[in-house]
Amino acid sequence: MNYRHAYHAGNFADVQKHAVLALIVEHLKRKESAFCYLDTHAGIGSYDLGSVQAEKTGEWQDGIGRVLAAATDAPEELAPYLTAVEAVNPGGGVLHYPGSPQVVASLARPGDRLALCELHPEDVDELRRRFRQDTRIGVHHTDGYGALKSMLPPPERRGLVLIDPPFEKRDEFAAMRKGLAQAMKRWNSGLYALWYPIKAREPVARFHADLCMIDLPKTLVAEVLVAPDDVPDRLNGAGLVLVNPPWKLDEALETLLPWLARTLAPQTGSCRVEWLIREKSGAH
Template sequence: MNYRHAYHAGNFADVVKHAALALVIEHLRKKDTPFSVIDTHAGTGCYDLLGTEAGKTGEYQDGIARLLDGPALPALFDGYLSAVRAVNPDWPRLRFYPGSPRIARSLLRPGDRLALVELHPEDARALKREFAGDGQVGVHAGDAYTALKALLPPKERRGLVLIDPPFEVTDEFQRIARGLGQALRRWPTGIYGIWYPIKAPEPVERFLGEIATFGRPCFTVELFRTPPDDPSRLNGSGLLLINPPWKLDESLDGLLPVLADRLDASGPSGVRWLVADK
């Protein structure tokens, strides 16, 4: 699977992931002390939905465009929607879509920090241009898991690591598990959010089972656009949250039914706490 951000910007998986991401950061904002957000696969930060890549697939039409097509959304979506609105100067006309760096940046307060990591050289250069002169944002070109060794623990000792790989290699789940194990040893109290695609359920369940053995509180947020019965297509989107903020699961429980309705999801969706097999 190739999940290069630009080709899939604003699709249903992005909507689920980014609406949940905004809620995580809003929970971090409830305490006065500064926090740090580290995005390990940051992409370019913002995408032209009519550009070469996103325009070629048109996946945003079944994602962000569908979400916005209807009555006003509940307040749970306010942080996410404000980030989408901010990059569209002709709002409500939809032309651009904010990636996770732009969404995270829109929710930072003075004193909070954002660290962005991107391996692809062209995307890393675009990311540096996107945030040039922003003293609260640092951009690092390089491998995600190598960068985490240098970035963890952050000086704030509070915050989120978002791991959102492109899943271009067959052993991505194994790489995430190894990287998470190392990261948790360096920063055991950090919040970790890991996005994953759901095609066939078996590889996902094996991955989640391994993460559950780490012994940290964690749950998944999953939405299936289609039932998981065809492993050749992207059936669902999942976000694993380790050390989640208090009552975040309740907020996400309120978010998912609205997403499922607006995105015309025909498969199951929900929040599921993970427990290691005994």
């Protein structure tokens, strides 16, 4: 993928990722104890949908645009995501789109903590400006995969790690697998969300098979496709691998994702919620 996120902010893949992310945060908030959120590839936190980049592609119109147009019929599982979108659009409408850091910041409580990692120097500066008055948030100019070793386990001993690389490199699936394996050695009770694009099915199937070679606990797959995955030169869908998902998240996703698929692609949309690994240990 030729990727600078400002071009793609608010597209269908963002909607899938952030709707699930917001739902996970709400599950984490059901316990009183604070949680930590580690974002390995944070970007700039929020995006102007009136920017030259966003207007050049217009991808948000078939993503968040469709969702907001149908929001009156949305299931309650979408409510946390809509709250995060509204937080950056206080006047109504959709002038801005929240990236992952902003989604979590909008929903997290005063005692929760966010660690945002970004390697691009301009993006780091923008993140620091955006969150400079939020004492819950630390911005780190560092490689996100390295942070999986240096920042885990968190002192809170509870929380979520989002591994969401830009997929500019051919070996990104392998890097994600390696990063997760290293992280699990340090913090095997953590909740991990690994986002990936879906073009052809075969690379995704191989990625899932490789993950099954790690000694993982319960692991869930959540995907939304807007087109069949048989044309490998286009983005057909997006998925998340969820390690140690919260209790009953699978049931919530079985309501949320079909609605998203129908809304984002009424004629060709589909979704998948499936256990990659059924587990042994207790819930979070």
